[in-house]
Amino acid sequence: MSMMDPSEEFPEEDIQTIVKPAIAQLLNGVQFNPSKVNDWCNTIIDTCLKELQSLSKPYKYVITCVMMQKNGGGMTTSAACYWDGAKDGKTRVPFENDTMHCIVTVYGLSVNIDTKDDEV
Template sequence: MDFQDDAAEFSSEDVDTIVKNAITGCLTDVMYNPKKELQPLNKPYKYIITCIIMQKNGAGVNTCASMVWDTTKDNFCQVPWENQNMHCIVTVYGCAVHIDNANELES
């Protein structure tokens, strides 16, 4: 296979169009709702959520993360899921909102 021709170049425009079509197909007519399932926990955390969805075709998938945080309060949960056609890995990072010195900040 000859990778020297223009057809082998990464086309941001083509990828942009495909991604926009996928987003529109999934999110059109869906209302944003800030009150999600994690919020009722009433914990003083900011949540960061990532999701990897990959076709199941025999290829492997590995994920890793490196965090610099308060190991006594912050944590994460990783949930793998799969069916006959796809792998899905959802990771939720919980970063504690530190308000220990709120009175000092107001002074």
């Protein structure tokens, strides 16, 4: 099995620096409004995808955004993936303000495919 070039490892820190401001710029100081949740989620996802493309990393990205009004109830999310744990990755970015919770998860699926020449 080949070793990945370190520059091609899942860029979790880079992703965090993209997603955190995308959420905060949109939701800081905003009151929860159910009629705006869909637009807010789409804006966060679109902003993040554009910025992630600019990283020019060998990944296809999948982004989810979950928002919930803060009303004392619990919030649980779960995901299962079948992938190459050495190349693929995910990062979760939570956010909350006085009226809402938001969790953005970014999955990175490596587009580098090993060939028989790469095997040892």
